Amino acid sequence: MGYGAFLAMEAVILAVYKLEASQRQVRGLVERNGLEFGTYYSSLTITFTIMLLSMFLLGSIYFALVAGDIVAKENEDGNLRMVFARPISRLRLLLVKYTAICLYTFSFVFFVGISGYAMAVAAVGWEGGLFVLEPKMKVFAAYPDWWEGAGRLALSAAGIGISMITLSSIAFMFSCFKIKPAAATIITLTILFVDMILQGFPFFKPYESYFVTWRMSAWVFLVEQHLSWPKIIESYAFLMGLNISLFTIGWMAFQSRDFKT
Amino acid sequence: MLEAKRLCKTFNGKSALENVGFQLERGEIYGLLGHNGAGKSTSLGIILGMVAPDSGEVFIDGISVQKQRGKALRKVGAIFEAPAFYDYMSGWENLKVLMSYSGGFDEKAARNVVERVGLEKRINSKVRTYSHGMRQRLALAQSLLPEPELLLLDEPTDGLDPEGIKWFRDFILQLREEKGMTVLFNSHLLSEVELMCDRVAILREGKRVFEGSVKNLAYETPVYQIDFDKLDVAEIVIKKLNGEFLEPNRISLPASLDPSTAVAELVNAGIAVREFAPVRRSLEDVYMEILNGQGSPN
Numbered sequence: 310m311g312y313g314a315f316l317a318m319e320a321v322i323l324a325v326y327k328l329e330a331s332q333r334q335v336r337g338l339v340e341r342n343g344l345e346f347g348t349y350y351s352s353l354t355i356t357f358t359i360m361l362l363s364m365f366l367l368g369s370i371y372f373a374l375v376a377g378d379i380v381a382k383e384n385e386d387g388n389l390r391m392v393f394a395r396p397i398s399r400l401r402l403l404l405v406k407y408t409a410i411c412l413y414t415f416s417f418v419f420f421v422g423i424s425g426y427a428m429a430v431a432a433v434g435w436e437g438g439l440f441v442l443e444p445k446m447k448v449f450a451a452y453p454d455w456w457e458g459a460g461r462l463a464l465s466a467a468g469i470g471i472s473m474i475t476l477s478s479i480a481f482m483f484s485c486f487k488i489k490p491a492a493a494t495i496i497t498l499t500i501l502f503v504d505m506i507l508q509g510f511p512f513f514k515p516y517e518s519y520f521v522t523w524r525m526s527a528w529v530f531l532v533e534q535h536l537s538w539p540k541i542i543e544s545y546a547f548l549m550g551l552n553i554s555l556f557t558i559g560w561m562a563f564q565s566r567d568f569k570t
Numbered sequence: 571m572l573e574a575k576r577l578c579k580t581f582n583g584k585s586a587l588e589n590v591g592f593q594l595e596r597g598e599i600y601g602l603l604g605h606n607g608a609g610k611s612t613s614l615g616i617i618l619g620m621v622a623p624d625s626g627e628v629f630i631d632g633i634s635v636q637k638q639r640g641k642a643l644r645k646v647g648a649i650f651e652a653p654a655f656y657d658y659m660s661g662w663e664n665l666k667v668l669m670s671y672s673g674g675f676d677e678k679a680a681r682n683v684v685e686r687v688g689l690e691k692r693i694n695s696k697v698r699t700y701s702h703g704m705r706q707r708l709a710l711a712q713s714l715l716p717e718p719e720l721l722l723l724d725e726p727t728d729g730l731d732p733e734g735i736k737w738f739r740d741f742i743l744q745l746r747e748e749k750g751m752t753v754l755f756n757s758h759l760l761s762e763v764e765l766m767c768d769r770v771a772i773l774r775e776g777k778r779v780f781e782g783s784v785k786n787l788a789y790e791t792p793v794y795q796i797d798f799d800k801l802d803v804a805e806i807v808i809k810k811l812n813g814e815f816l817e818p819n820r821i822s823l824p825a826s827l828d829p830s831t832a833v834a835e836l837v838n839a840g841i842a843v844r845e846f847a848p849v850r851r852s853l854e855d856v857y858m859e860i861l862n863g864q865g866s867p868n
Contacts, residue, residue, distance in 0.1 A: 387654030393620050394648035394713070394722075395672040396640045402671065567581075568620040569611060 311371050312420070318363050319425045323432050326355050339440055344451055351437020352429035353458045357465070357532075359425035361443075364418065364469055369501060370494075372417075372473055376410050376480035377493030380563070385490060390568055399564050407481060407556055414477045415470035422466040439532070446529045461532045468528025468541075475525055475548045476501065478555040485559035487566055524548050571596045571720055571752040572617070577626035579612055579776075586612045587623070587776045594720075597750040599742070601763040601784070603857060604773035610756045613773070614724050617754070618648055630720060647713030651725035653705050657698035661689060661708045664697055668712050676715070683711045687741070703734040710741070721745070724756045735759075739766055764853040772860050780860050784853065793822045794829065797845035798836065807839050808832070820849065 325331055335354075336346045380403070383389045392402060439458030441450045452458035479500060483493035501522060507513055508520040517523045527544030530537060572594040579587040587609045594600045602610045615621030617628050619639040628635040633642040655664045665684070669675045684693050687707040692700070700708065706726065713721060723742070727735045739762060745751045757763055763770055764784055772780040796819055798804055805815060811832055813823040823832055833846050 387650075387652065388656065390620065390650060391654055391668065391709075391712070392671055394618055394646075394650070395668060395716070396643035396646070397671045398640055405671075565622075567615065567622060569615045 311375070314371070315363055315367060315421055316424060318367050319359050319421070319428050322359050322362055322425075323355065323428050326358070327432060338442060342442075342449070342451070344440065348438050348453050349440035349451065350433065351439070351458075352426055352433055352435055353437060353439040353452075353455065353462055354441075355429040355433065356422060356426040357439060357441055357462060359429070360418070360422050360466060360469060363421055363425070364473065368418075368421070368473060369476055369498065372414055372477045373480045373494045373497040373501075375413065376477035377484050377497060378490045379406050379410055379481060380484040380559075381486075381488060381490040381493050382484075384568070393568055400560060403485065403556070403560050403563060407478075410477050410481055411474050414473045415467075418466055418470040418473060422462070426462075441529075441532045443529045446526050448529045448533055450532045450534050465528055465531045468531040471545060472525040472528050472548065475521065475552055475555075478552040482555040482559035482562075485563040487562075521548075521551065524551075571598075571631060572754065573629045574613065574617065575627050575629070577613065577616055577628070578624045579609075579616065579621065580624055581612075585776050587616075589626075590773065590776070590778050591626070592771050592778070592781060594752050594754060596719075596752055597746060598769065599746060599753040599755060599767045601767035601770040602754065602756040602773065603758065603760070603763055603770050605758060605861065607775075608773040609776040610758075610773060611724060612776075614648075614722055614754070614756055617722060618646075619643065645716065645719040646722065647716060647718035647720075648722040649706070649709045649713050649724065649726045651728045653709035655697045655705065655708065658696065660696055661693045661700070661704075661711075664708065665693075665712055665715065669715055672716065679715060679717070680711075683714045686714070687711045702729050703731070706730060706734070706738070710738075714745075719749075719752060721751055721753045722756075723753060725758070726755075727757065727759060727762055735762065742766060760852075760854045760857055770853075772857060774861055792825060792829070793820060793849040794832075795819060795845060795847045795849050796821055796843070798841050798843045800839075800841045803839050804836060804841055807835050807841070811835060 326335075332350065335350055339346045339349045380389075383392075393399075436455060437458075438451065438453040438455065439462055441448060443449075450461070452461060476497065480493055480497040483496050484490065486493070488496075504520050505522045508517055508523055513520070524544045524547045527541060527548075530541050530544075573591075574593070575591050577587050577590045579585075590609065590613060592600070592602075602613060604610050612621055616623050616626075617630075617635060619635045619642075623636070627637075628642075630642045630646060635642040655661075656667065659667070662680075662684075665680050666675050669680065684690050687710050689704065689707050689711060692704060697705065697708070709726075721742070727738050730738060742753060742755075743766065746753060753766075755763065755767055767784050769781065769783050771778050793816065796804075801818065808815060808821055808823075811823060811827060813821050813827070813832070815821050823829065829846065829848070833843055836843050
């Protein structure tokens with residue numbers, strides 16, 4: 310069902326992109342920057358938009374749902390009791406589940422990217438470059454060459470995948486607590502939305518780099534014309550540290566729990 | 571084979587287990603009896619390391635479950651009242667997943683066990699299509715896959731039809747006979763416990779109030795049907811023998827007392843004894859007496 314929802318969303322974004330009004334707006338944006346509309350109204354640019362929007366609008370809910378379920382739902386259904394009847398340590402079980410959720414999150418982003426690109430190719434053809442304008446993170450980039458654009462798009466997909474692992478890690482941590490699966494999902498989404506809203510307040514502007522969602526947006530830097538690796542590595546190191554902490558807290562909570570009907 | 575030492579556990583300030591201990595010898599079938607909330611499942615949870623005791627420890631073959639859970643449970647299988655599987659997978663896939671969590675999937679062993687529990691025709695069907703009995707057989711199959719020496723059964727026959735209960739009982743008894751398996755059987759179905767177990771412990775409100783062999787249980791404090799005259803004199807004689815009148819024509823005597831001595835004492839006191847016969851009490855009678863506080867804690 311999740312895959313279907315994403316495909317439907319991609320189709321909607323594509324349909325909106327094909328509207329004359331949207332095309333007019335993209336044309337204005339591209340031409341105001343001195344670029345040629347024909348080169349950048351392309352499958353690569355559309356795929357970038359699809360990935361950006363679908364991950365923001367649907368991806369956050371979807372990953373929070375899946376990761377929030379992975380331990381809590383099994384506990385609710387009684388599967389964990391069956392698993393714990395076997396000689397497996399709680400840490401090993403969590404490591405297996407966490408690895409699964411990380412791989413799933415990462416590969417799912419590529420599913421969205423590849424399927425989005427396939428749809429975009431069907432709609433506007435495969436040729437053309439990549440145009441990116443992300444005002445919040447102050448990123449502007451234009452790649453007229455398809456190969457270069459496609460390479461950066463793939464790199465950014467990997468970046469989104471890694472960023473989304475943090476979202477999954479938050480939901481995973483809550484899933485390890487003694488709560489309902491839906492609660493794990495809702496708390497995760499609440500935290501991220503509050504983080505995003507607070508980040509937008511002028512008061513917090515100097516501290517924006519301390520916000521999780523700002524760090525998660527660091528993937529956009531991967532499409533910058535000149536890659537600033539220290540900036541990118543700093544953000545991903547922050548996220549990795551956060552992920553390890555979230556896993557550890559989840560593990561501690563899980564380890565100290567009693568499993569009983 | 572299994573030793574539970576002074577287990578204590580409280581949940582939200584309410585005591586679930588108080589100093590409960592028991593020991594299972596190799597090849598023995600041991601029953602844990604008690605009504606809901608008596609502490610049976612908590613005991614089993616502690617044995618499996620799912621529940622951390624406030625104090626006390628469980629040893630399986632001398633290895634502490636609390637300190638070395640993985641090692642201690644290597645030769646242990648367990649079944650629960652309502653086994654939960656991944657419904658969207660087949661029985662075979664479920665076995666694969668569960669086995670892979672603990673040391674890897676052995677296809678040959680899995681095939682043998684599936685055949686043994688009689689699931690070979692449906693093992694590739696989705697678990698969501700299984701009846702309760704089939705789920706219980708699948709649970710049995712997974713519990714047998716580490717080739718256990720100790721089997722923990724938590725209300726395994728609940729919800730099964732009489733045929734299923736009989737099949738399950740025969741299967742467990744056969745396993746004990748063939749492999750000398752030790753079984754901890756946790757149930758409130760007294761008839762099943764009576765038919766399967768060698769020894770039982772009765773739990774009441776988290777305390778062990780009785781432990782003994784099932785055979786002797788019914789005669790632990792023997793009860794006799796008696797027909798006589800001179801009730802007032804008889805009461806004195808029976809009291810002197812440390813017995814008591816349960817009903818006007820039913821007495822209990824200490825197990826150590828030879829009943830013929832009691833009859834002789836009554837006759838010597840000038841009582842005409844017309845009938846004196848032992849009453850065979852069922853496990854249920856004894857269980858109810860103990861749970862109602864008539865039995866002496868052991």
